[in-house]
Amino acid sequence: MTANDIIREATALLGYSDNDGNSQLTQRIRNRALPLFNLVYNDLRQVCGLKHKPIISLSDEIELPENAIDVLKCGVAGYLAGSEGDDAQQYIWMNEFQQRRTKLSRVGEIKDVIPTVD
Secondary structure, rough: OOOOHHHHHHHHHOOOOOOOOOOOOOOHHHHHHHHHHHHHHHHHHHOOOOOOOOOOOOOOOOOOOOOHHHHHHHHHHHHHHOOOOOOHHHHHHHHHHHHHHHHHHOOOOOHHHHHHHH
16 A cells, blocks of 8 residues: 555545546645654554655555555545635544544553452
8 A cells, every 4th residue: 555545545434526536736835744644653663663654655555554555545534624714624633643542552451450469
C-alpha cells in the first residue's frame, strides 16, 4: 500500500470524493498531503517501535503493521480536514485517531501486583 492509497482513502472518509469513490483532490490538498502524512506516519512508527523513516513521495510504500493502517487513515483524515478548515470533520477524525492510537500503544499484559512494605 502506498501513501497515495492512504490519502485517497482518507479523503473518502471525509467525503471529499464523488459517488464512485474518486478523490476530488485539489492541488492545494496535494501540496499539503506529504508533510501531513509524514506527521502521522512517523508518530505511528514510533508507537509501533519502528525507526523514524519519512516518505519522500506519495508513491512510496508504507511500512506499518496491519493494525496501524486504519489508525493512519484516521489521523491523515483529521489533519487534512484541519488543513481545509473543516473543524467538524477534524474533531471527529482526530478523536477517532487518538482513541485508536491509544489502543496501539497499550501494554499487552498488565499484572495485578499488591504492594508490600519492607
